[in-house]
Amino acid sequence: xxxxxxxxxxxxxxxxxxxxxxxxxxxxxxxxxxxxxxxxxxxxxxxxxxxxxxxxxxxxxxxxxxxxxxxxxxxxxxxxxxxxxxxxxxxxxxxxxxxxxxxxxxxxxxxxxxxxxxxxxxxxxxxxxxxxxxxxxxxxxxxxxxxxxxxxxxxxxxxxxxxxxxxxxxxxxxxxxxxxxxxxxxxxxxxxxxxxxxxxxxxxxxxxxxxxxxxxxxxxxxxxxxxxxxxxxxxxxxxxxxxxxxxxxxxxxxxxxxxxxxxxxxxxxxxxxxxxxxxxxxxxxxxxxxxxxxxxxxxxxxxxxxxxxxxxxxxxxxxxxxxxxxxxxxxxxxxxxxxxxxxxxxxxxxxxxxxxxxxxxxxxxxxxxxxxxxxxxxxxxxxxxxxxxxxxxxxxxxxxxxxxxxxxxxxxxxxxxxxxxxxxxxxxxxxxxxxxxxxxxxxxxxxxxxxxxxxxxxxxxxxxx
Numbered sequence: 440x441x442x443x444x445x446x447x448x449x450x451x452x453x454x455x456x457x458x459x460x461x462x463x464x465x466x467x468x469x470x471x472x473x474x475x476x477x478x479x480x481x482x483x484x485x486x487x488x489x490x491x492x493x494x495x496x497x498x499x500x501x502x503x504x505x506x507x508x509x510x511x512x513x514x515x516x517x518x519x520x521x522x523x524x525x526x527x528x529x530x531x532x533x534x535x536x537x538x539x540x541x542x543x544x545x546x547x548x549x550x551x552x553x554x555x556x557x558x559x560x561x562x563x564x565x566x567x568x569x570x571x572x573x574x575x576x577x578x579x580x581x582x583x584x585x586x587x588x589x590x591x592x593x594x595x596x597x598x599x600x601x602x603x604x605x606x607x608x609x610x611x612x613x614x615x616x617x618x619x620x621x622x623x624x625x626x627x628x629x630x631x632x633x634x635x636x637x638x639x640x641x642x643x644x645x646x647x648x649x650x651x652x653x654x655x656x657x658x659x660x661x662x663x664x665x666x667x668x669x670x671x672x673x674x675x676x677x678x679x680x681x682x683x684x685x686x687x688x689x690x691x692x693x694x695x696x697x698x699x700x701x702x703x704x705x706x707x708x709x710x711x712x713x714x715x716x717x718x719x720x721x722x723x724x725x726x727x728x729x730x731x732x733x734x735x736x737x738x739x740x741x742x743x744x745x746x747x748x749x750x751x752x753x754x755x756x757x758x759x760x761x762x763x764x765x766x767x768x769x770x771x772x773x774x775x776x777x778x779x780x781x782x783x784x785x786x787x788x789x790x791x792x793x794x795x796x797x798x799x800x801x802x803x804x805x806x807x808x809x810x811x812x813x814x815x816x817x818x819x820x821x822x823x824x825x826x827x828x829x830x831x832x833x834x835x836x837x838x839x840x841x842x843x844x845x846x847x848x849x850x851x852x853x854x855x856x857x858x859x860x861x862x863x864x865x866x867x868x869x870x871x872x873x874x875x876x877x878x879x880x881x882x883x884x885x886x887x888x889x890x891x892x893x894x895x896x897x898x899x900x901x902x903x904x
Contacts, residue, residue, distance in 0.1 A: 454722060459715035466707035473703070478694055482673065488639055489646075489675040489688045495635035496648070496686070500587065500679050503537040503625060507585055507604035510541065510621040514606050519545065519618050528553035539599065539626045545619035547576055558624075560594040566620070574654070579603045579681075580617055586681030590627050590650075590661050598627040600661075602680065627661055639688065640664045647672075647687045669693035738812040740790055741797040746819075749811030753821050753871045756809070760823075760864060768822035768831055769871075770861035771878035772838070775890040777816040780853060788848045792855060799841045804834075819875065835859055835893040843891075856891035858882055867896060 509531065513521050521527060521543070528541045532553070540558055543551040547566040552558045566576035571591070579586045582605070589600025602623040607615040639646060645666040650659050661684065671694060672687040736748030744752060753769065760767045774780075774796065781789040793816065800818070801810045809821040822834065842857040860881025862874055869877065877896040885894035 452719075455715040455719040458718040459711050462714040463707060463711040466710055467704075470700075470703045470707055474700060477696070481690070481694060485644070485673045485688055485690070486675070488642070488644065489673050489686050492635040492639055492646075492688075493675045493677045493686050496684070497677050497679065499537055503535050504585060504587060504602040504604075504623050504680060506531055506535045506538060506541065507602055507621045507623050510543070511604055511606050514543075514618065514621070515608065519606075519608055521551075524551045525553045525555070535623075537625055538623050540624040542622035542624065543619070544603075544622055547580075547619060549622070557596075564594060576603070576620070579620065580605050582681070583607070584680070587679045588681075589625075590659055593624075593626075600625050600627060636662070636664075640666070643691050644688050645669065645691045648677075648684060649687065650682060650684045653682070664691075666691040741794055741812050743797055743801070743818075744809070744811035746811070746813045749809060749813070749819055749821075750871065750875075752809045752811070753819075753875070756821055756823050757864065757871045757874070764865075765824070766826065767864040767874075768826060768861055769864070769874040769878045770820045770822065770835070770838075770859055771875070771882040772818055772820075772857045772859040773882065774816040774842075775856045775858055775886070777855070780855070784848060784851060784853070788851075788853070791848050792846055792853055795846050796842060796855060796857075799844065800838055803837055803841045819878070831861070831863070832893070835861065839891065839893065858885040858890050859893045860885050860896065861893070862896035867898070 510521070513527070524543060532538060532541065541553050542549050542561065544564075544566060549561045549564045549566075552561055555562075564572075566572045569576075575586070575588045585602060585604040587600060587602045590598050591600075593599045602625075603620045604622075606618040606621055608618045610616045636646065636648075645664045645668050647660060647664070647668050648662040650661060651657070652659050668687055669689040669692070672689045675686045675688070677684040677686060736744060736751065738745045743749075756767055759765065774792070777789065777792070780792055793812075797810070797812060797818065800820070804810055804820060804822075807823050809823075811819050813819050822831070826834070838859060839857065842855055846853040846855065860878050860883065862877040862881060864874060867874060867877055880900065881894045881896040884900075885892050888894065
């Protein structure tokens with residue numbers, strides 16, 4: 440394990456940025472799914488609203504046109520005559536509020552109309568000789584069933600639709616002979632503004648009621664809301680006698696709820712930023728812990744491992760040597776007459792000597808080896824790997840030579856020597872703590888013999904004690 444000052448700055452921003460974009464992608468996908476789900480629900484509800492309204496319109500039209508069958512029955516009973524038609528029509532119309540007028544057209548020519556006021560232009564109107572009505576009249580007569588036509592401009596003014604029921608009466612031979620038409624008139628859009636259409640508009644929907652022209656295929660609008668339709672409307676068919684109407688429906692503001700979508704997007708952005716910020720704080724905390732751990736195991740002056748850090752390194756190296764049956768050299772040295780440097784030049788000079796000398800010794804050791812400051816002017820180093828006695832001695836002499844190089848301090852040249860003691864594993868079979876003690880003892884033996892020299896621990900010293 441090598442001690443570091445902390446994590447690089449890019450790690451503080453790389454992971455938070457990655458987390459931000461990853462969270463933003465995931466949350467955006469969630470927003471997308473929720474929006475798809477909301478749109479599906481909105482359209483499903485729109486379909487239900489449209490189908491309910493279409494059913495109401497279909498029932499209202501069928502109810503309105505059913506008065507034609509009442510008049511047909513009366514004509515059958517009266518053999519083509521209805522006495523006091525205005526009186527009868529006046530009684531029937533209140534029961535069919537969507538109907539604007541009732542008409543009788545024997546032979547296709549309108550002879551009776553109630554109410555007559557405002558409808559005078561239709562009296563005498565010949566359906567089979569009107570270019571705009573002839574095709575529909577023929578279709579109704581030949582089809583033999585009630586048909587609903589429109590919208591188109593009425594002769595009496597305005598827009599409307601007309602339901603025509605062809606009436607057939609038996610002749611003297613019992614054959615069914617075309618008598619004419621019973622007509623039910625409705626005005627647009629007044630008669631189509633039923634409760635259902637009003638309700639869906641109040642509920643926030645825009646609608647359009649329309650049909651295709653049977654001959655040209657052109658779209659013909661029957662009624663519409665005050666608010667215009669938006670994109671992608673829902674369309675529901677409405678069966679009316681002889682035709683199909685269509686009800687198109689959209690929310691008045693459109694299917695997309697842009698304010699809600701913007702709120703969700705803002706929420707996704709804020710959430711992603713918060714997640715990234717939490718990751719940043721976690722990285723800072725981890726980096727702070729790493730720095731604190733590093734500081735706890737590092738010498739503040741020389742930036743070398745302190746006793747705690749170096750003993751951890753030594754424990755690892757010794758464990759590896761023990762498992763692999765390798766070798767290990769543990770060395771101990773201090774600076775000879777270091778107290779004199781502090782006393783004559785000051786503690787700043789002493790600190791400068793410690794830093795300079797430790798840097799030179801560190802550079803003289805192989806990268807895989809360790810050097811640490813135990814305290815004061817005492818240092819411990821660990822040489823890993825297999826070495827011959829000659830190689831070890833050469834390494835120790837190199838360290839002695841490095842220490843003798845002059846150190847300049849404010850114009851004063853300092854020359855220091857070091858005394859080195861060392862021991863070797865497995866020749867010295869002890870554990871890490873015992874190896875350090877033996878190296879320390881060997882260093883004191885070197886000092887005793889004259890300083891500036893190297894001494895290897897000998898087991899005989901223990902026997903002599």
